[in-house]
Amino acid sequence: DTGVSQNPRHKITKRGQNVTFRCDPISEHNRLYWYRQTLGQGPEFLTYFQNEAQLEKSRLLSDRFSAERPKGSFSTLEIQRTEQGDSAMYLCASSLAGEYTEAFFGQGTRLTVV
């Protein structure tokens, strides 16, 4: 069991550039979540997928952010025209379906926008 894998672990980009992060969930998990965590704050929910369907989106997910899970397996989170305020840790988690099943988190991708 390799757990939830996120790549890259660190990304430094210039303001205005586009970035894409990848998340590989635990293989049998059909739910996948994206969170953002800034310094001194707890994780903030961005969006969640059940299989390939994106079922919930936070208003934090502006039109510069897009997430996909095309085959119901891995997911990508893209940020277009990055801003300094996008600097944060982006966390991915996955779980089985159910009213509540434990979500397993990856180690995150740390984005720094300079």
Added chain:
Amino acid sequence: AQSVTQLDSQVPVFEEAPVELRCNYSSSVSVYLFWYVQYPNQGLQLLLKYLSGSTLVKGINGFEAEFNKSQTSFHLRKPSVHISDTAEYFCAVKPGGYQKVTFGTGTKLQVIP
């Protein structure tokens, strides 16, 4: 909407002493409650959860938490801490029927030898 308040950003405690990390929440609907732990350079790990039933829940590593509906609290306790408990602890809530989990700002537990 839900919110979670963790009033203590840092809690220093001597090894083998008891500790309580406080969590209060607000919600207009019934929620499930969780505590997560984040060790340095590691992902969040579920410590324990309250879904229903007994208000005292036990988790991993000797931690327990008590749900108090009237005080809207879910404080985390451990009777005797170890150096290895040094980490950041997050309280979180999730409304029934939805997948969005709302986290508190975290409490850094520092265990002093």
